[in-house]
Amino acid sequence: MVLIQLVGAAVMFSMEQLLKSQYGVLGLLFLTLFGIGVKARNTTCLFAGTVVLLLLMAQA
Template sequence: MPVIALLSAVLVVGFEQLVQWQYGPSGLVGLLLLAVGIKAKSPTCSSVGAVVLALMVAGPAL
């Protein structure tokens, strides 16, 4: 059981680092808002995080 928890923690931290590297600090803020909203069962917080991530992925429409 501790091995699974350790492995999942490593994967989560790795994913957060990937998002921060790819999309910068605002992408990390969006990911944190989404995670906190899901944990706290707050639809507003998770929706704001999802919108921020969607805008980061979509990028500027040129």
């Protein structure tokens, strides 16, 4: 269980660093919104975070 949490934290940290360098603060904000949507099982936050992240990736 602890190993899964450590791997998850490492993946989130690396994703944050990647988004911060390529997509700026807006990418980090919507990655956070995406993470909140996943943890809370809130489809509105999940959908909004996903759509904006995809738009940022398509723009770059």
